[in-house]
Amino acid sequence: MTVDILLIGGLWLDGSAWDEVVPALEALGHHAVPLTLPGQGDGSTTATLDDQVAAVLAAVDAAPGKPLVVGHSAACTLAWLAADARPDKVAKVALIGGFPTSDGKPYADFFELVDGVMPFPGWEPFEGPDSADLDEDARRSFTAAAIPVPAGVAKGVVHYADQHRSTVPVLLVCPEFTPAQAREWIASGDVPELAAAKQLDLVDIDSGHWPMLTKPVELARLLVEG
Template sequence: MTEQQLVLLGGLWLDGSAWAGVVSELAPGRHAVAVTLPGQGDGNTSATLADQMTAVLAAVDAGAGESVVVGHSAACSLAWMAADARPGRVSKVVLIGGFPSADGERYADFFEVIDGAMPFPGWAPFEGADAADLDEPARRAFAAAAIPVPEGVARGVVALSDERRFDVPVVLVCPEFTPAQAREWIAAGDVPELARAKHVDLVDIDSGHWPMVTRPAELARILAAV
């Protein structure tokens, strides 16, 4: 039986190197692909959400078998879009610290766009549980490495069309929020895509919003288990 590959997708401002600590903690031979998304580390400042989706599907299609697609933060929507586009190739979706947007919604229109890109807005919007486990040196390093996200990505429109995505099992990793909170949001209709998903498991991790940076070993164990 061909082993499933892990396809790792970082959220806003991150390139594929954000997963280095997680990948190094995975068992030898465990095939993981940390995707550097177009516009987030490849120098393509005019990249669009469609370009990122093309890169994700290329990683899925390149696998010898099925893929577990892992999305962090905003990229939870990308991971879910991959399940929609390849329901027969994506065996599971792991969502870390985020939720998939619905069809027709903007991908990540959260912060100001300046000169065609959305730069990291500083730490003020993330004070509290999001960044509680990042010390000052870690915050400075993160901000210095943060890649402005092209407007065509941030303001791209999520497209979903295949109802078979709801059959793909989902694991929701809960960092700065608890599984109980997530269940409440889903039950209240705040996350309509997950409310319709047939198999949703919730896993807690004691971290802020970026566990691949602050808890790579624990996150690697969770990914290995799913």
């Protein structure tokens, strides 16, 4: 099989977050590789953002063709950094429930650090549309499996280098927000990286922030057909 889809989970997730998406993509005739990033599944608490970027680029370089690079939530920035570093190697970038961080901004400095890591903060910050489709069992499983994010990742500063990243096609999958809302945010200047994108498609999915857990088959179809 040809490696053609790379899957990057957001904060606190390792490659197992895509366990139900991978077979759905394979059923559609594609081969997907879920990534477990340094500091998010390999036991390291000292990994940096540069380490995670290097891992993503290694996967891009190892693909025999031009892969679709999929980023979820905060990892939308990692997918976009791959487009920045390899604009001629990445066929397309899919962003699920998030947007690329602007140049010069911290990668994911969202929650309190404890002993050098950013643990999952619990469900209070995600009450409402983000988590409405997760039942209590799903929440307990997520919390138990959540991997604290190293400070060197969360506070790493994002830097882009190649304006040709704007030529890489982008698919924005909108879960807890609508395509109309996303267009408003982009038009207002809140998402400058996507405002500069030459080809941007937006698709809706009726889910919360983690559609790989709650709508894996529909998500797989959107990634392939969107």
